[in-house]
Amino acid sequence: MEFHRKDLSNEQLIRIYKNLLWPRLIEEKMLVLLRQGKISKWFSGIGQEAIAVGATLALQDDEWIMPLHRNLGVFTSRNMPLHKLFKQWQGSQDGYSKGRERSFHFGNKEHHICGMISHLGPQLAIADGVALAYKLKKQNKASLAFTGEGGTSEGDFHEALNVAAVWDLPVIFIIENNGYGLSTPVNEQYRCAQLADRAKGYGMESVVIDGNNILTVYDTVKGVRDYCIKNQKPYLIECMTFRMRGHEEASGTKYVPKELFEKWQIKDPVKNYETFLIAGKVLSAENIENIREEQKQKIEQELKIGFDSRTLVVRPEDELMDVYSEKSMANTQWSVVDNVSRLTSDVTREIRMIDAIKEGLHQSMKLHPNLILMGQDIAQYGGAFKITEGFIDEFGNQRVRNTPLCESAIVGTALGLSLEGFKSVMEMQFADFVTVGFNQIVNNLAKIHYRWAQNADVVIRMPTGAGVGAGPFHSQSNEAWFVHTPGLKIVYPSTPADAKGLLIAAINDPNPVMYFEHKALYRSISGSVPEEYFEIEIGSARQVQTGDEISIITYGAGVHWAEDYAAEHTDISFDILDLRTLLPLDYDAIASCVKRTGKVLILHEDTLTGGIGGEIASWIAENCFQYLDAPVMRCASLDTPVPFNLGLEKNFLAKARLDEYVQKLISF
Numbered sequence: 092m093e094f095h096r097k098d099l100s101n102e103q104l105i106r107i108y109k110n111l112l113w114p115r116l117i118e119e120k121m122l123v124l125l126r127q128g129k130i131s132k133w134f135s136g137i138g139q140e141a142i143a144v145g146a147t148l149a150l151q152d153d154e155w156i157m158p159l160h161r162n163l164g165v166f167t168s169r170n171m172p173l174h175k176l177f178k179q180w181q182g183s184q185d186g187y188s189k190g191r192e193r194s195f196h197f198g199n200k201e202h203h204i205c206g207m208i209s210h211l212g213p214q215l216a217i218a219d220g221v222a223l224a225y226k227l228k229k230q231n232k233a234s235l236a237f238t239g240e241g242g243t244s245e246g247d248f249h250e251a252l253n254v255a256a257v258w259d260l261p262v263i264f265i266i267e268n269n270g271y272g273l274s275t276p277v278n279e280q281y282r283c284a285q286l287a288d289r290a291k292g293y294g295m296e297s298v299v300i301d302g303n304n305i306l307t308v309y310d311t312v313k314g315v316r317d318y319c320i321k322n323q324k325p326y327l328i329e330c331m332t333f334r335m336r337g338h339e340e341a342s343g344t345k346y347v348p349k350e351l352f353e354k355w356q357i358k359d360p361v362k363n364y365e366t367f368l369i370a371g372k373v374l375s376a377e378n379i380e381n382i383r384e385e386q387k388q389k390i391e392q393e394l395k396i397g398f399d400s401r402t403l404v405v406r407p408e409d410e411l412m413d414v415y416s417e418k419s420m421a422n423t424q425w426s427v428v429d430n431v432s433r434l435t436s437d438v439t440r441e442i443r444m445i446d447a448i449k450e451g452l453h454q455s456m457k458l459h460p461n462l463i464l465m466g467q468d469i470a471q472y473g474g475a476f477k478i479t480e481g482f483i484d485e486f487g488n489q490r491v492r493n494t495p496l497c498e499s500a501i502v503g504t505a506l507g508l509s510l511e512g513f514k515s516v517m518e519m520q521f522a523d524f525v526t527v528g529f530n531q532i533v534n535n536l537a538k539i540h541y542r543w544a545q546n547a548d549v550v551i552r553m554p555t556g557a558g559v560g561a562g563p564f565h566s567q568s569n570e571a572w573f574v575h576t577p578g579l580k581i582v583y584p585s586t587p588a589d590a591k592g593l594l595i596a597a598i599n600d601p602n603p604v605m606y607f608e609h610k611a612l613y614r615s616i617s618g619s620v621p622e623e624y625f626e627i628e629i630g631s632a633r634q635v636q637t638g639d640e641i642s643i644i645t646y647g648a649g650v651h652w653a654e655d656y657a658a659e660h661t662d663i664s665f666d667i668l669d670l671r672t673l674l675p676l677d678y679d680a681i682a683s684c685v686k687r688t689g690k691v692l693i694l695h696e697d698t699l700t701g702g703i704g705g706e707i708a709s710w711i712a713e714n715c716f717q718y719l720d721a722p723v724m725r726c727a728s729l730d731t732p733v734p735f736n737l738g739l740e741k742n743f744l745a746k747a748r749l750d751e752y753v754q755k756l757i758s759f
């Protein structure tokens with residue numbers, strides 16, 4: 092192995108050596124502890140350390156890195172103390188994730204390390220978001236994301252590289268090509284000669300390097316970083332290396348031919364670098380022995396602290412509290428109200444739902460210079476529903492961004508922006524297409540605060556619902572998928588005023604908010620909306636009307652169905668509650684309804700089975716049983732996909748069965 096020191100001083104070469112050796116020795120010790128049952132799971136990076144260490148040392152300490160499961164060298168090279176790392180691996184509450192995450196699935200803001208989720212691929216687009224933040228702030232920085240060669244087969248790899256290329260983002264993508272993805276060899280993973288060749292297809296430069304040569308990695312990443320910053324472009328580096336142990340320690344290596352281990356043993360990154368240092372008289376064999384001894388002793392000292400963890404204290408309220416980031420009201424100039432009537436000015440006008448959404452978004456853009464809008468066709472074209480029409484002229488194309496067709500990468504990018512203090516609103520062209528960004532939402536955005544205290548300041552606008560003859564893939568109600576995910580907030584307004592106030596609240600909320608807007612209500616519903624900038628509190632329902640015979644608990648289009656029905660059936664005294672927020676639910680308002688009427692009908696456009704109606708019904712049964720005069724009933728859409736033909740769609744929708752359910756309940 093040839094090493095080129097270029098202009099590196101002896102001190103620098105030694106610093107690099109110490110950083111390279113440190114994760115090796117830690118890991119050797121961990122493998123012993125693993126066999127003794129003192130830690131649970133371990134993904135070995137032995138033989139690959141030069142990549143994580145070389146790349147990390149080549150960056151500045153405040154540049155974000157998105158590491159994976161084999162990148163101990165990233166964590167150690169960012170000087171995370173071993174005792175705390177060890178507590179993390181033990182699942183101690185004193186670790187980086189308060190015992191909530193395993194092995195290397197954690198991040199830390201202070202060290203600018205973004206914690207991976209288990210899913211391979213989603214990390215890459217987060218690096219896009221961070222790089223976009225650097226670009227918008229005109230900072231001379233680059234972000235860096237790792238992937239294994241197996242991970243390059245994921246769609247997220249393609250999406251992230253494409254977005255970085257199209258948006259000219261300073262991101263360094265590193266592929267650690269270590270021969271196997273679990274047991275799958277490279278010839279069953281991809282067909283190109285080198286994965287780096289793919290860069291050309293994205294309009295990106297790339298290089299293949301020896302990933303076992305620490306100076307090659309260090310020098311390449313340093314140069315690539317300069318290139319990315321200077322040219323404001325991404326770059327792909329493929330590091331050739333080998334996985335010297337099993338995928339994880341329990342899975343063995345039977346499927347790997349012995350010759351491969353022999354071939355790569357010779358290329359060991361630590362041994363070879365030591366040989367180079369000795370040959371160049373940078374260090375003597377004795378120096379090296381001393382450094383090794385020093386580090387081994389340090390490991391023992393750190394482990395002593397590491398083992399001394401406090402006993403686990405389980406407090407459900409602490410667990411629940413960390414799911415969401417506290418709302419920060421610092422630097423806010425707006426009036427926060429939980430009821431529109433408490434506004435400071437009473438200037439209102441009659442506007443349509445769509446105009447109210449647009450106004451909320453527009454006022455938010457004016458108030459928050461750090462708010463970025465992203466979505467397909469939202470710039471010059473103004474979006475599929477024209478909500479952002481004209482925004483680009485006022486706010487420019489840096490803040491109002493057309494995206495390529497890649498929902499997953501844009502959600503990931505939004506998260507990356509959040510890491511650097513930006514807010515973002517992403518427009519799903521139709522709520523139906525959220526399925527291709529689902530993983531990022533439910534696993535990355537939703538869980539990140541609980542896992543390592545990083546918030547995801549992201550709103551996803553979801554044009555939703557049926558009633559416009561748009562067929563199975565432009566009509567779905569999919570809010571229930573998200574209600575089942577702790578960490579998200581779900582809002583779903585039914586009036587123009589609520590649409591504006593809730594959108595503003597969603598944007599001000601530091602947590603990920605799914606904002607459902609019903610397409611059929613956009614232009615069909617008008618209402619009085621304050622001109623002023625105001626919030627409707629997330630989590631508060633709206634009592635539409637009070638009555639004493641039947642309570643209809645509903646949201647979205649259901650509110651209008653219920654109101655219309657009540658207007659046509661004045662012989663029945665209806666109590667109507669518009670939930671407005673589905674997560675968190677306003678249980679006080681729900682309980683009040685039950686107490687007022689004793690008969691509850693939950694009405695929603697979503698299909699019956701697994702819809703939120705079931706959740707509310709069971710909560711009422713459990714908590715308000717004594718006030719009930721009849722079983723809680725659910726009126727929902729048919730358990731079929733949404734059909735295209737208007738006659739079939741009408742039959743599908745819950746509204747078609749509203750009369751039947753009201754009659755059933757009234758006569759109970």
Ligand SMILES: Cc1ncc(C[n+]2csc(CCOP(=O)(O)OP(=O)(O)O)c2C)c(N)n1
Binds near residue numbers: 211242269272334
């Ligand atoms: C989306 C997804 N599918 C499957 C897995 C299970 N899995 C974990 S690691 C791994 C192999 C990854 O190979 P590679 O990307 O080459 O990285 P390496 O483990 O070799 O470093 C697999 C299949 C996963 N974590 N995520």
